[in-house]
Amino acid sequence: MTSDLGVWLAAIATLAIYSTLYKDNPVLKLFEHVFVGMGAAWSLVQGFQNFKTRAWVPLTTKGQYIFIIPILLGLLLYSRFNKQYSWLSRIPMSFMVGLGIGLSVRGAAESDLVRQIQAAFAPLNSLDAVILFLGTLGTLLYFVFIRGKGISWIQPVGMVGRWTIMIAFGAAFGNAVQGRISLLISRLQFLFTDWIHLIAK
Amino acid sequence: MVKALGNIDRRLIYLILIVLVLWPLVKPIGLPVSVGPWTRDVYNTVDTLSPGDVVIMSLDYSIGGAPDVHPQAVAMAKHVFEKGGRIIFMAFVDQGVIFIDEIVEWAESTGKVYGQDFCDVGYLAGIETAIAAMASDFYVAFPQDRRGNVTNSIAMLSGYTGIQDTKMILEFATGNPGPMEWIRQVYNLYKIPMMAGLVTVMAPQTEPYYQAGQLFGILAGLRGAAEYEIASGIPGKAAAGMDAQSLGHFVIIGFTILGNIIYAIERSQKAKKTSEVRG
Numbered sequence: 001m002t003s004d005l006g007v008w009l010a011a012i013a014t015l016a017i018y019s020t021l022y023k024d025n026p027v028l029k030l031f032e033h034v035f036v037g038m039g040a041a042w043s044l045v046q047g048f049q050n051f052k053t054r055a056w057v058p059l060t061t062k063g064q065y066i067f068i069i070p071i072l073l074g075l076l077l078y079s080r081f082n083k084q085y086s087w088l089s090r091i092p093m094s095f096m097v098g099l100g101i102g103l104s105v106r107g108a109a110e111s112d113l114v115r116q117i118q119a120a121f122a123p124l125n126s127l128d129a130v131i132l133f134l135g136t137l138g139t140l141l142y143f144v145f146i147r148g149k150g151i152s153w154i155q156p157v158g159m160v161g162r163w164t165i166m167i168a169f170g171a172a173f174g175n176a177v178q179g180r181i182s183l184l185i186s187r188l189q190f191l192f193t194d195w196i197h198l199i200a201k
Numbered sequence: 202m203v204k205a206l207g208n209i210d211r212r213l214i215y216l217i218l219i220v221l222v223l224w225p226l227v228k229p230i231g232l233p234v235s236v237g238p239w240t241r242d243v244y245n246t247v248d249t250l251s252p253g254d255v256v257i258m259s260l261d262y263s264i265g266g267a268p269d270v271h272p273q274a275v276a277m278a279k280h281v282f283e284k285g286g287r288i289i290f291m292a293f294v295d296q297g298v299i300f301i302d303e304i305v306e307w308a309e310s311t312g313k314v315y316g317q318d319f320c321d322v323g324y325l326a327g328i329e330t331a332i333a334a335m336a337s338d339f340y341v342a343f344p345q346d347r348r349g350n351v352t353n354s355i356a357m358l359s360g361y362t363g364i365q366d367t368k369m370i371l372e373f374a375t376g377n378p379g380p381m382e383w384i385r386q387v388y389n390l391y392k393i394p395m396m397a398g399l400v401t402v403m404a405p406q407t408e409p410y411y412q413a414g415q416l417f418g419i420l421a422g423l424r425g426a427a428e429y430e431i432a433s434g435i436p437g438k439a440a441a442g443m444d445a446q447s448l449g450h451f452v453i454i455g456f457t458i459l460g461n462i463i464y465a466i467e468r469s470q471k472a473k474k475t476s477e478v479r480g
Contacts, residue, residue, distance in 0.1 A: 021215045039264075039296075046295035050326045053345055103333050107385025111415060119413035132412075171405045175421070179269055179401040181222065181449035182423035185442040186268030188223050199226055 001196050011195040014187050135164040203470075207463045218452050225444030234443050239411065240428035243396045243418030246369065247277065252285025254368035255361055259383070260290065260297040260304075266375030266400040271300050272426035272439035273398035274373050278304050280433050282311075286368070287357045288319040291343070293331050293378045298324050298347070315348070316356045323347040328378045333386040339363040364391050369417075373398040380407055384415050398425065 002008070016031040055071055058064040073092040080089040120136050122129045138161030141154050192198040236244075250256065258278065262270045281288055290301045301321050308319055315321075322343035325331040335342040340363070343352050352358065360366070370393050372383050380397035388395050394417050397407055401422030410416050420429060423446065426439035 022212060043295050046298070046324050047326055050324065054325075058344075099330060103329055104382075104385060107389045110389045111381070111384045111410070111413075115413040115415060116409055119409065168405060172402065175401040175404055177450070177453050178424065178446065179266075179422055181446055181453075182269045182401065182442070183265075184219070184222055184449065185226070185423065185445045188219070188226055188445070189438060189442065192223070192226065 002194060004194075007194050011191055014191060018187070134160055137161075139164050203463055203466050206459065207467060214452075214456060218449060221448045221452050222445045225448055226442070229441065230444045230448075232444050232447050234427055234431055234440065236428045236432045239419040239421065240425055240432060241418075243277075243420055244280070244429060244432040246394065246396070246417045247280050247371075248284065250281060250284040250286040250368060254284075254286045255289060255357070255366060256281050256286045256369050256371060257289050257291065257364075257367050258304075258371045258373070260292045260300045260373050261294045261378050262300065262373055262375040262400075263294055263296045264299070267300060269400040269422040270373050270375060270398055270426075271303070272423060272437065273420045273429060274300065274371075275304060275307070276426055276429040276433060276435070276437060276439070277371055277398070277420075278308065279435060280429075281371075282308065282313060282318065283433075287317075289358075289367075290319060290321040291335070292324045293328060293382075294375075295324050295326070301347075316350070318357065320350075320352075320355050320357060321347045322352060329382040329386060332378060332382055336364045336387045336391065364393060367393050369393065370395040371398065372396065374403070375400045376403075379403065380410060380416060384410055388415050396420070401425075 013031050013034070016027045017035075019025055020028050051071075051074075055067045059067040059071070073095060076088045076092045078089070079085040079087075120132070122132065124130050124133060138157055138159070140161065142158040142161030142165065144154055144158065147155070189199065193201055258274065258281075260274055278288065290305065292298050292301060298321075301323070305315070305319070305321055309315065313319060323346065325335060325342055327334065331342070339361075340353050346352055346355065364387060370383065370387065372380055372395060374380060374397065379399070380395070383395060383397075387393060395415070396418045397410075397416050398420040399407060399422070401424065404419060404421035407416070407419055411419050420426060423439050423442055426437075427443045427446075430437045430440045
């Protein structure tokens with residue numbers, strides 16, 4: 001067994017969190033709060049470092065007064081804690097939302113639309129390509145809700161889409177299970193390699 | 202019997218799962234692991250690196266997803282260094298710098314020199330906006346590295362004008378920002394080859410970008426890391442966990458099938474009882 005205090009603390013925290021598998025208990029709650037608190041503190045420190053190196057230092061040492069604007073906008077975000085002035089927080093919020101949407105729309109049209117449509121036009125020269133074509137067509141038609149004379153074929157093709165969606169959900173679930181087992185493996189490797197040295201490094 | 206199995210204590214299932222996952226970690230079975238096309242593509246592309254090529258490694262993952270993603274980053278950093286590539290480490294998730302430190306510590310222990318073989322420009326807040334800012338002007342987004350050096354004075358960055366001088370981008374993510382944000386802000390505009398190392402749950406939603414040629418490969422979770430270790434010929438922690446992963450999946454599959462059989466039997470018994478009462 002290790003004599004490293006850090007490893008002992010991490011091992012105790014791991015066992016405390018896994019105690020939820022037996023039943024809910026106060027030790028679990030304590031370590032959950034510690035985890036959340038540490039995460040928040042870490043984010044605060046990293047955020048402050050960003051503010052210091054990218055805004056405060058250039059403003060105070062290099063005379064880059066343009067940084068007064070983002071600093072002021074940032075401070076206005078905190079006005080929401082005061083009922084009288086909370087409306088001021090909408091200014092930086094609208095700026096952030098506008099900028100975010102503008103930037104993501106710029107790239108989304110190409111990456112999520114044009115390139116995906118191009119990729120769906122693959123030549124039907126393999127079983128993979130045929131499945132991809134039918135799956136894409138079926139899934140798109142599954143979300144076409146018009147019904148009527150002459151378009152009755154939409155519903156059966158849409159059923160292919162429904163099955164495609166189900167298979168995609170199944171794949172996502174399988175991947176989620178795989179991810180959870182990976183987390184367990186990682187913790188067991190830590191407990192039995194670094195803590196009690198049952199598994200050789 | 203059916204009722205007893207249907208009401209099986211969940212703690213018993215957890216115990217069986219933990220025992221069966223732990224057993225191959227202590228006593229490896231050696232089940233074969235194949236290298237899939239996603240990983241093969243990543244490996245083959247990274248293998249084309251020439252000495253001196255600059256690669257961005259963006260560690261955009263949190264502690265919760267690190268067991269899935271961090272082994273991938275470690276395996277790929279080893280491969281890039283082996284090819285003589287130079288790495289710029291960065292993060293757009295605040296916890297990413299924890300993992301940069303781990304890789305940097307390992308790199309220095311193997312004789313790699315800070316400033317010549319790699320550098321660490323740290324975390325930049327702002328998610329997608331920050332990625333766009335970095336792509337638009339690297340030196341404005343990262344005026345200093347994490348050791349306080351002025352970025353454009355770092356030896357390995359002499360002649361590096363910005364994102365357009367990057368040979369490839371290795372993006373590791375557990376959520377937002379992830380490959381979608383990088384594709385939107387960097388790949389679309391600069392066409393820098395890019396791969397994504399992901400938590401397994403993100404892999405299916407990212408695959409369309411691989412099929413559309415926007416990513417040259419994907420590493421999916423611990424399995425992806427294990428495949429990469431095997432392709433590199435340096436089996437590590439991830440490969441060691443694959444027996445446990447397989448047995449864990451057998452347990453889940455077994456209980457899923459058992460649960461469905463019990464459900465079907467109970468439903469048919471219920472239907473039988475209802476028809477007896479009516480009839």
